Amino acid sequence: MNNRILVGAAAFGLASAALIALPASAQAAASSPGVPVVTLAMKGTQATVSQSTMRPGIVEFHVGRTLTSPENGPSQISVMSTDDYDQVISLLGPVFAEEFGNPASMAAAAQSMAQVRTISTWYSGATTGSVWQVYLPAGTYYVLDVPGAVQGAAQPATFTVVGDPRTATLHPTAGTVRAISVEGGNAFVAKGMSRLGNGWLKFANSAKEVHFLDMTGVKATTSAAQVRKGFQSNKDPKWVTGPNVSVDVISPGVSIALKSPLTGGRYLVDCFIPSETDGMPHALMGMWKLVNVG
Numbered sequence: 001m002n003n004r005i006l007v008g009a010a011a012f013g014l015a016s017a018a019l020i021a022l023p024a025s026a027q028a029a030a031s032s033p034g035v036p037v038v039t040l041a042m043k044g045t046q047a048t049v050s051q052s053t054m055r056p057g058i059v060e061f062h063v064g065r066t067l068t069s070p071e072n073g074p075s076q077i078s079v080m081s082t083d084d085y086d087q088v089i090s091l092l093g094p095v096f097a098e099e100f101g102n103p104a105s106m107a108a109a110a111q112s113m114a115q116v117r118t119i120s121t122w123y124s125g126a127t128t129g130s131v132w133q134v135y136l137p138a139g140t141y142y143v144l145d146v147p148g149a150v151q152g153a154a155q156p157a158t159f160t161v162v163g164d165p166r167t168a169t170l171h172p173t174a175g176t177v178r179a180i181s182v183e184g185g186n187a188f189v190a191k192g193m194s195r196l197g198n199g200w201l202k203f204a205n206s207a208k209e210v211h212f213l214d215m216t217g218v219k220a221t222t223s224a225a226q227v228r229k230g231f232q233s234n235k236d237p238k239w240v241t242g243p244n245v246s247v248d249v250i251s252p253g254v255s256i257a258l259k260s261p262l263t264g265g266r267y268l269v270d271c272f273i274p275s276e277t278d279g280m281p282h283a284l285m286g287m288w289k290l291v292n293v294g
Contacts, residue, residue, distance in 0.1 A: 031060060031259065034168045035133065038159075040077045040143050041065040047077060047143045047157040054159065056138050057166030063130045067145050067154065078125025078146050078248045081139045085156065088120045092150050098274055106279025114276040117210050117251065124203075124256050125248030131259040132247065133170050136161045146248070170257040173202035175293075177269060179211040185277075185285040186211065188269050194294035196260060203247060204255040209276050211287075213258075214246040215267045222266060224290060231284055240268075249273065262293050 035057075039050040041064030061079065068074045082088050091112045098109035123134045125146070138161050148154025175196035178189050186207050203213045222239040230237035247258055270288035272281040 031131065032058070032133070032168060032171050034166065035060050035171075037062055039064050040079070042067050042077065042145060042154070045145075045148060045154040047145060047155065049143045049157045049159050052159050054136075054161055055163040055166050056136060056161050058133055058168040058170060059136050060131065060133045060171075061126075063126050063128055066128045067148055074127045075145050075147060076125040076127050076246075076248050077143060079123040079134075079141055079143055080120050081123070081141045082120035083140075084119055085142055088116055089149050091116050091119075092146065095274060096147065096150050098279060100281070106274070108279070109274040110276050110279040113209070113274055113279075117276070121251045121254065122210055122249045123254060124250050126246075126258075130247070133257040134250075134254065135170070138162055170202070170255065171200050171259075173257050174199040175260075176202040176204065177213060177215075177291075178204045179207040179213075179271070179287075181207040181209075185275065186271070186282050186287045188271075188287060188289045190269065190289060190291045193291045196262060196293045197264065199260060201258045201260040201262075202255060203250065203258060205250045205252050208252055209273070209282075210249045210251050211271045211273055211282065212247060212249045214244070214270050214272070215262065215291075216240060216244045216270075217242045218266050218268050218290070220266050222268070222290065227268060227288060227290065231288075241265075264294055265292075267291050267293055 036051065036054055037060045039062045041048050063077055066074050066077055094108040094112045097105065099105040123136065124132055126132060141159050141161065142156045143159070144156040145154040149156060175192040176190065180187055180189055186209060205211055219239045219241055226239055245260065245262055247256070250256060268288060269291055270283040272283050274280065275282060275285060
């Protein structure tokens with residue numbers, strides 16, 4: 001979901017072609033006492049996970065080797081739970097094939113998103129070098145490169161969460177971005193971003209639909225009017241400067257703590273998941289926000 005302007009393929013990682021692997025980054029120790037570190041990586045087109053079984057509780061994921069495509073850059077490795085993996089992957093087909101402006105295609109994507117939310121729970125995902133924490137209840141989980149899985153070009157790994165829950169909490173965070181439901185759609189609210197720096201960021205989904213978090217560096221003078229105009233244009237906005245930080249979707253009720261590499265500056269926060277109502281990308285319905293990171 002790194003590509004913020006594309007529709008359909010902008011959901012659940014990147015639409016990838018000619019998949020190749022990126023080198024893994026060095027892995028660090030756990031950031032919180034009592035929290036296990038689990039490494040996610042791609043070995044060729046096969047997803048891997050460093051632990052096959054763990055107890056319920058907070059888990060810290062470190063992302064190693066990922067896939068990339070010449071057209072779209074690095075993809076993400078994501079974590080989800082479901083009782084019907086094949087059905088989830090099948091339902092994501094219309095989402096990746098969505099054609100913005102085609103009513104039938106957008107309606108199919110909207111219906112698919114509603115069904116995906118109903119039969120699966122998503123616990124985010126990220127690219128090489130990323131670190132995030134999330135609470136995992138008991139269940140069976142899948143680790144996957146989503147676009148590769150949808151194309152039949154990448155295979156998932158599985159792990160099981162079972163046993164007595166561990167007692168631990170999410171890593172303390174300096175800033176919070178929360179997805180909420182509002183009349184007519186969805187929105188972001190942000191708190192404490194001026195204190196974020198290179199600290200930890202909480203991303204929480206208090207809305208009714210799934211959402212991802214994308215934060216892109218922009219010029220300090222970037223205005224809301226410029227953003228609205230940029231969303232309606234096919235050209236690359238001149239006010240985008242980078243860097244970009246993107247994490248994959250989380251389901252309603254899920255919160256993560258992300259080890260943020262963001263430095264000070266102005267950022268555009270957005271989500272381009274197709275709406276369950278009509279397939280319109282959430283950002284084009286107003287789900288975006290300009291924030292200043294300290």
